[in-house]
Amino acid sequence: MKLVFHPLLLFGLLVAVNLPNAATAAENEIDFQKQIQPLLAKHCYACHGPDEAESGLSFADKDSAFAEADSGDHAIVAGDVDSSLLIARILSDDEGEQMPPEGDRLSKEQIELLSKWIEQGANWKNHWGFEPLSDPAPPVVEAVQWQSNGIDAFVYQGLHRAGMKPNAPASKQALIRRLYYSLTGLPPTAEQVQSFVNDQSPDAYQQRVNDLLAAPQYGEHWGRHWLDLVHFAETNSYERDGPKPNAWKYRDYVIRSFNDDKPYDQFVREQLAGDELEEVTVDTLTATGFYRLGIWDDEPADGLQAKFDGFDDIITTTGQVFLGLTLNCARCHDHKIDPIPQTDYYSYLSFFQDLTPYGVRGNGTGFNQIDVTSDEVKAAYRANDAKRVELEKLIREIEQAGIAKMSAPDQRATEGPRRDRQRVLKAKLKDNLDGDQWTRYNDLKQQFTANAEAAKKLPAREQVLGVARYERVDKPMNVLFRGSPHSPADEVQPRFPELFDAANPEFPQRESTTEQSTGRRTVLADWITSDDNRLTARVMVNRIWQFHFGRGIVRSSNNFGQLGTPPTHPELLDYLANRFIESDYSVKAMHRLILNSKTYQMSSRGTDAGMAADPNNDLLWRFDPRRLSSEEVRDSMLAASGSLNLKSYGPSIYPKLSREAMSGQSRPGSGWGNSSPEDQNRRSVYIYVKRSLLTPLLSAFDFPDPDVTCEGRFMTLQPSQALSLLNGEFAHQQAVRMRQTYGGEGVSDEAFVKATIRGAISRDAEPAEVSDGVAFIQKLQQTHGVSAEKAKDLYCLSVLNWNEFLFVD
16 A cells, blocks of 8 residues: 655645745754644644544654554654655655645755754654643843843844844834833823933833833723633624623623733633632622623524534633633544544533523523622612512502402402503592591502602612523533534543543532532633643733734644644743743733843844844844734724723723614614713723624724634734725714814914824924925815815824824834
């Protein structure tokens, strides 16, 4: 039997190998995890992986890759290139033998890379993400100034090995603007920039970091990052796209958690098992709204299928967000790439077996609403209800005494519809009661009315969206054949994925009922947040790094598996993970470590040498510039016009949308409220997220699809963005407000241009900018007959379209 390689192997090697660095890598030991293993995983596993081993060959693990294939040959022979059939097939000119059977051939450099790896002994290491966390010490580097922060030492070492130098520091103006956007998502004012530039104290920068971390705007910005990951939305999707009441309280919980620097392990535990913890609070119950953020079909064609689709969303989100693992890929079969059998999927699902679908109502409440009213208010309601019941009983007794004396037809009428009863009582009751009874009756009616009025004045009951009721778990979970809930197969018990080599979990001994959970989710949460978990800390520090630098050390931040992108700086990643654990999972401590590094503070300027040697900036020789996110664009426009309302927390707001935007719904405008002008100027994180009606301006700037977890937003540059900024109603509205703010009566064109640039760009205008702006305003009036006010409006609009406004260096 012939040894067969997948046709995509050759193509994958061509695409994935970094050609500019191939010769450099070949001079040193080839890194299997970074340079060889990802190629095998991405382009060979379909035919030679854990699920398929054509011709008896699999590259899923070392033993299989080095084993004898069905043909009797070996694809890889450590130290012997000539005996390795992998290279022979790549080099072959025989169309029946060459790999791939069709497609481009490998270049000389790529063949050399593979050959060098085999020649060096074909060193095969386990996938880096599945290895226990290491604790590397920062290297000693020749540049003393790059030694004090461990981050800098690791980065400098990588650059030094490549014969490169890091960029010079960014200017103070660029750095402070970068810092404000990085921590708060808002621009600094010109006064704040100038204050920092003039501050010569040695701790000026560190103090700004601390001030911004303490600002409420920090949690709003970083909370939005988390909401992307858990695909936060406030409606169900599908045709009716009904609301999820109180979903906004989960959003506020996330924002508060970041502002309070809630330890990340506690933050995770509360979302996974906030209803099961030793101390259950309103906060922890609100956190379980995490389970209610997915889409929900209120009329599914197959209810059981819909239920397991909901489970799959939970597994997808928890697996990718907390662990960086695509466990969801094993729903219908063993994972094609990672060592995750299908049994792992359903064993993991068993931890969530007591969760009800979203549509199940709570105890006397709406869909998954939990009554978290305070004990004092509950007591007041109970007292009012008891008084009402007592009054109703006494009133009813007097009414019955009067009815007993009425004629038979009247008595029968009081037993019919309520309106007939009330008619008879109003006409006949007084005549059939004595004076004391009638007086007593009217007094009770007045007391009843007063009691009803008192009930209206009681504080409103408070509800949160979360896990309100449970499924009774009275049988094991089954593996579902091909993922179909109608084809149950073998039974499985809750356990952690096999690749972690973890001991079987132990669960509390308690009965599972609709009022009491199994306690399994607490066990899962404790395992995920354990210091020994090899992925949790890595995944989170990578995200923090990503949201500061625009991409993670591992670019595929939701996938640390074999199809993910290998870390550019694996030792740095583990170094950060250890510091995170040592800080008791303090996110703000990790911010301080990163932001105080020279790596973060470098200039973004490109150099010929840097662009030639490392165009993707994998080695971090400079800071990558970036476009503002969708929320940052909108919020910066509000800030520039002086309209931004910094009120924090509370119910979501509804910006004014055009008729065209709402026409895409089955019922145009349904479910979209009307907020006051003041509330419409609040930060974008508070905008109501309706799945069928996303805010057009945000969508134009790559607001994510809230149906799925978003590990990182696209940062596109496309025509719809220019159209939104030049022709959009919101942009024009803010331009008018800018003119009103900076161009009052008696303000010259020159002064207006200076004030506009200072307000929008946070710096003083250059002389050329002032002269160009004045000329633009005057030309609009003189040549095009535009009014003075409209000319200034259009100038403001032009400033909102400047690259300097829309990008961060």
